[in-house]
Amino acid sequence: MLIVQKYGGTSVGNTERIKAVAARVVKSAEEGNRVVVVVSAMSGETDKLINLANQISSNPSEREMDLLLSSGERITSALTAMAIEELGHKAMAFTGRQMGIITDNIHTRAKIEKISCERAIKALSDNYILVIAGFQGITETDDVTTLGRGGSDLSAVAIASALDADLCEIYTDVDGVYTTDPNIVPDARKLEKISFEEMIELASLGAKVLQTRSVEFAMKYEVPVVVRSSFNYNQGTLVTKEDKDMEQVVVSGVAYDKNQTKITLTGVPDRPGIAATIFKRIADAGIVVDMIVQNVSSDGKEADISFTAPKTDSKKGFKLTGEIAKELGAKGVAIRDDISKISIVGVGMRTHSGVAARMFEVLAKHGINIIMISTSEIKVSCIIDLKYTELAVRVLHEAFDLAAK
């Protein structure tokens, strides 16, 4: 098999860990696999570099920021290649450029446009284990770019796809994907497998195991991904195409996200196009809106419009919404930061009815008020009081029978 193995920051956190990773890689190679390794920066390294930049500028140039941050992964790739060679195997470290990862020129959050992997293929056929610096690429005009936080996952999946690898293993410090956060529910169960769609919902909902874009990429190019721990040899979670088995499971997991703020415009004169006006302005300001709810008053003349956004945008969002309210002649603006989003996810919802109703019923039974609701084909999300987050996770996990047996 050709396997791409990605090791995150804690997995390569110091030289002892890097040696352990090398041993793991060599074990895979000695079992007869060809191995391509993708590494993150050693844990803490990226933050250290960001801190240096912040000491110099509150608003550093993004082009220079990318050059700065790309160093972290380069260091790990060189050290990991050395560690593999120390174990008697041929290894070669590759930068993003040497791997042929070409991106657009949107610095700090570049998109991969293509991967020219001729050199990698040649090196693999010469029996080298390749160690690629994750998180980075290069523009057509030869500038270094980075792929955004968690971008090494994306590097790994994209490289697996480009090399037509049989498997992409994402090594992290947890054993796999759980039915919910084990810190809240101790008997949360590790999933043996999960569909790409469910994983995307879980990732974007705050289960930080895998970066969302990387799962979307894996789904698009059908790259089977395994999430597992680099600290033990436990079986991980396979993220793969949806299959018949999965549909039998109504709810696969319960996710929560405490990084939420809710902003409400009250008494907005209800005319056509008003929502478009509001959300165009908010989007232009770079605020990513999640849920939107609109209630029209009984006389049909006014509406209350609420939306949620990341808590980090709450000040900016509140100020901007205030300006918009004034212009539109709305009555007022209200903000709530003490909320969280609870979601249940499962492809089985497509074929099972009454799942949302059951969720509302469970929350109600425990006195948890629902502030907003949003649903999709495979998930139901509710905004609730922040203080009920853990309680809601626990009771939903129990109600949908997700615990380890």
Next chain:
Amino acid sequence: MLIVQKYGGTSVGNTERIKAVAARVVKSAEEGNRVVVVVSAMSGETDKLINLANQISSNPSEREMDLLLSSGERITSALTAMAIEELGHKAMAFTGRQMGIITDNIHTRAKIEKISCERAIKALSDNYILVIAGFQGITETDDVTTLGRGGSDLSAVAIASALDADLCEIYTDVDGVYTTDPNIVPDARKLEKISFEEMIELASLGAKVLQTRSVEFAMKYEVPVVVRSSFNYNQGTLVTKEDKDMEQVVVSGVAYDKNQTKITLTGVPDRPGIAATIFKRIADAGIVVDMIVQNVSSDGKEADISFTAPKTDSKKGFKLTGEIAKELGAKGVAIRDDISKISIVGVGMRTHSGVAARMFEVLAKHGINIIMISTSEIKVSCIIDLKYTELAVRVLHEAFDLAAK
């Protein structure tokens, strides 16, 4: 003027220092100059990376070592460009590759083969201040190389030459080139200017201000170099082509080198080609021999052959010389580590006679025995007892009237 300014590790040792460097660069630009900056790794950074590699392997791959070490300068270049932008000037960080520095593929001590500076020229004409990561280049086959310790000096001089710059300023933590080490002779005088030839002799003799290869390069391409401090605005030392003024000065400086070991083969049967045999073997072992002295016995049948080499090679050199002695039927091998080399340097020696004799006389007068002697057109070096090093420097500095008036 187009000025290349190179800042060493202590000059960019932390973010405060980087800001100070940026202010200096901007001052130069605001005086009407176009400025290209070359930076080293922040002080301690390269050693930190070497230490990480050594924790992983006692003999790390040189290709991976270069990738590892090149990170240090990339980090500084990005941070310095940010600091310049923070002061309201356009700046762009360039890696060795982006600067177009093409080297051979001898990793860890690569030679620059050419510099393709089209992109740099374009950026300069667009009014960018360029900040180049020193010490590094790239091979024709796209692998990262480094230029050896002190390689950033070489980067700066080579870039100055390629861009046809008017001046190359080397910023360090000393004010310039002195007549001798001010730690030994407090009234040592800073030289206003010095010839390339003299600087090469002083650099290779242990005055660590400028890397020897960079001075050789500057001489070859006639790049005027100024050595000065980044910690103050004192005038530095101009390193330039020899001129009439310089010839008036018989001795420009006194250098010393404590990193010396002397190995002697005694009773070597004196046949033609024997020295060639010995020194070919020593060179093949990678030991760089400095002085060689051969004395033939009065009957002409045997010779004693002594040579000096860096102290770091003393064990290896002694062992190897022992083997050679056995093969050649020499009587024995002796080694002395407690020696140093004292040199006087000056282009005026070419036109003034009696300089060497004066040196020997001064040393003799102070009871300092001369163990070996070596002379060139512009220098005289003597090997003496290590314990007399400082005394010899002081008395020679005084005898040749080098002190500040």
